[in-house]
Amino acid sequence: MVNGIERPLDVLNNSKGKEVLVYLRGGKQFVGTLLAFDIHINLVLDNTKEMHDNEMKRSLGVTFIRGTEVLFISPASTALKDE
Amino acid sequence: MVNGIERPLDVLNNSKGKEVLVYLRGGKQFVGTLLAFDIHINLVLDNTKEMHDNEMKRSLGVTFIRGTEVLFISPASTALKDE
Amino acid sequence: MVNGIERPLDVLNNSKGKEVLVYLRGGKQFVGTLLAFDIHINLVLDNTKEMHDNEMKRSLGVTFIRGTEVLFISPASTALKDE
Amino acid sequence: MVNGIERPLDVLNNSKGKEVLVYLRGGKQFVGTLLAFDIHINLVLDNTKEMHDNEMKRSLGVTFIRGTEVLFISPASTALKDE
Amino acid sequence: MVNGIERPLDVLNNSKGKEVLVYLRGGKQFVGTLLAFDIHINLVLDNTKEMHDNEMKRSLGVTFIRGTEVLFISPASTALKDE
Amino acid sequence: MVNGIERPLDVLNNSKGKEVLVYLRGGKQFVGTLLAFDIHINLVLDNTKEMHDNEMKRSLGVTFIRGTEVLFISPASTALKDE
Amino acid sequence: MVNGIERPLDVLNNSKGKEVLVYLRGGKQFVGTLLAFDIHINLVLDNTKEMHDNEMKRSLGVTFIRGTEVLFISPASTALKDE
Numbered sequence: 383m384v385n386g387i388e389r390p391l392d393v394l395n396n397s398k399g400k401e402v403l404v405y406l407r408g409g410k411q412f413v414g415t416l417l418a419f420d421i422h423i424n425l426v427l428d429n430t431k432e433m434h435d436n437e438m439k440r441s442l443g444v445t446f447i448r449g450t451e452v453l454f455i456s457p458a459s460t461a462l463k464d465e
Numbered sequence: 466m467v468n469g470i471e472r473p474l475d476v477l478n479n480s481k482g483k484e485v486l487v488y489l490r491g492g493k494q495f496v497g498t499l500l501a502f503d504i505h506i507n508l509v510l511d512n513t514k515e516m517h518d519n520e521m522k523r524s525l526g527v528t529f530i531r532g533t534e535v536l537f538i539s540p541a542s543t544a545l546k547d548e
Numbered sequence: 549m550v551n552g553i554e555r556p557l558d559v560l561n562n563s564k565g566k567e568v569l570v571y572l573r574g575g576k577q578f579v580g581t582l583l584a585f586d587i588h589i590n591l592v593l594d595n596t597k598e599m600h601d602n603e604m605k606r607s608l609g610v611t612f613i614r615g616t617e618v619l620f621i622s623p624a625s626t627a628l629k630d631e
Numbered sequence: 632m633v634n635g636i637e638r639p640l641d642v643l644n645n646s647k648g649k650e651v652l653v654y655l656r657g658g659k660q661f662v663g664t665l666l667a668f669d670i671h672i673n674l675v676l677d678n679t680k681e682m683h684d685n686e687m688k689r690s691l692g693v694t695f696i697r698g699t700e701v702l703f704i705s706p707a708s709t710a711l712k713d714e
Numbered sequence: 715m716v717n718g719i720e721r722p723l724d725v726l727n728n729s730k731g732k733e734v735l736v737y738l739r740g741g742k743q744f745v746g747t748l749l750a751f752d753i754h755i756n757l758v759l760d761n762t763k764e765m766h767d768n769e770m771k772r773s774l775g776v777t778f779i780r781g782t783e784v785l786f787i788s789p790a791s792t793a794l795k796d797e
Numbered sequence: 798m799v800n801g802i803e804r805p806l807d808v809l810n811n812s813k814g815k816e817v818l819v820y821l822r823g824g825k826q827f828v829g830t831l832l833a834f835d836i837h838i839n840l841v842l843d844n845t846k847e848m849h850d851n852e853m854k855r856s857l858g859v860t861f862i863r864g865t866e867v868l869f870i871s872p873a874s875t876a877l878k879d880e
Numbered sequence: 881m882v883n884g885i886e887r888p889l890d891v892l893n894n895s896k897g898k899e900v901l902v903y904l905r906g907g908k909q910f911v912g913t914l915l916a917f918d919i920h921i922n923l924v925l926d927n928t929k930e931m932h933d934n935e936m937k938r939s940l941g942v943t944f945i946r947g948t949e950v951l952f953i954s955p956a957s958t959a960l961k962d963e
Contacts, residue, residue, distance in 0.1 A: 552759055557752075558750065619738065619779070623774075627773075
């Protein structure tokens with residue numbers, strides 16, 4: 383299930399091409415397909431949607447997110463189900 | 466569609482010469498044509514417009530934006546359509 | 549009981565595979581099984597639950613948490629008992 | 632018009648000797664002639680005026696501004712016209 | 715009394731195995747036995763108690779505290795006496 | 798008038814022995830004679846006065862100010878005249 | 881009077897063994913005898929007293945203060961006289 387996660391960035395590598403929830407420091411939440419990341423946790427999401435109370439607030443397309451603002455990253459399938 | 470994005474900065478490189486929405490930490494939003502960026506995500510936009518509720522608040526011309534203040538960067542065409 | 553803790557990261561190493569409480573700067577609390585960490589205190593938790601007043605707020609699955617947001621990490625068994 | 636801007640700092644180099652608007656993180660705005668800058672975006676302005684609602688609040692003379700506080704820098708001619 | 719303190723970290727070294735009060739940036743206070751620290755002031759406390767108005771709020775067990783959140787560290791015997 | 802300012806720190810070097818206004822991030826203002834500075838913009842002022850609304854709030858003597866808190870530094874003669 | 885201050889840290893070196901006022905970012909003030917400091921401005925004070933409105937709030941003993949929280953450091957004799 384969570385095989386092969388030796389270092390934290392492994393989980394981001396496993397998430398490439400999958401839909402993730404990205405939660406930022408100020409409380410913003412984005413859902414999108416993870417296209418790329420780097421060691422600073424800078425991210426690029428495709429089909430990015432800014433979320434508010436589990437509803438889409440606006441569609442943002444291919445979006446660059448600066449890593450130092452990221453609080454946590456979860457699989458969208460799990461994170462959006464139970465909120 | 467999003468070919469050739471291996472690293473997060475690739476999406477900024479692809480956005481050069483295109484109109485982007487830049488969202489800063491304190492909530493400020495700018496729209497302008499991306500002229501240049503560096504690894505600190507310092508940006509230069511041309512024809513920069515400071516936005517407020519999808520309306521132009523003021524025109525700023527060629528503007529340098531410090532990277533550590535950037536939260537996310539999206540294509541202006543998508544980001545401004547659905548807000 | 550706490551043998552073999554020479555450096556702070558040793559306690560994280562001892563916690564691998566165990567359930568921990570992770571408290572973030574903005575007040576968010578997560579409980580989950582520690583899968584991985586690095587020297588920046590970036591963490592991956594499995595079966596992550598976001599907590600609010602000792603109750604589960606939402607289930608997040610395998611979650612990456614950025615280290616610079618972490619305030620403290622405790623064993624979940626102790627931390628959730630007495631709150 | 633914006634020729635020769637390869638990197639973000641090029642626009643600061645082009646602005647030397649010209650009047651710029653400097654907007655800081657806490658909301659302070661300064662107008663002055665850009666005398667010098669470095670890679671940390673530390674700035675020196677001449678004839679610096681602290682602005683409030685497009686009016687001069689106080690005159691500060693030759694002022695050193697610490698780069699980590701800078702949010703954006705624009706040409707004063709454009710930025711002050713439309714506010 | 716305070717012999718042998720040449721550098722600030724010496725006082726942490728002298729405090730190993732003793733009960734300390736750790737005060738964090740957001741106002742949280744912990745009391746526990748100092749097990750380990752590093753140059754980033756990351757700490758591990760044993761028998762950690764989160765304090766509120768000199769009363770124990772909850773017991774946290776062996777706790778990792780991230781150094782960048784630490785404001786000050788004092789001997790618990792002195793700090794809790796006069797508050 | 799402002800000859801010889803090639804880099805931002807040159808203006809601090811020119812200000813040594815002169816009275817400066819130092820404005821900090823949280824809004825505190827100090828006036829004093831600049832004795833020393835380093836590349837982190839750590840400062841030492843002599844005859845330091847903490848100011849509030851152009852009035853002296855308290856006298857602090859020879860004061861060390863940590864650079865990362867500094868917002869801007871101006872000549873006291875200009876800055877205090879027009880406020 | 882202030883001879884021999886070439887660099888900002890010289891004033892801290894001159895203050896060793898003397899009573900200083902340490903003012904932190906969040907507004908906390910400490911008075912104590914400076915025992916040690918390092919280049920990060922980490923400090924150790926002896927006989928540390930947390931102050932509030934020029935009155936002692938609590939006695940903290942030998943206290944480690946993390947440098948990144950320090951705003952300014954003044955001689956206690958001057959700073960406490962005129963407040």
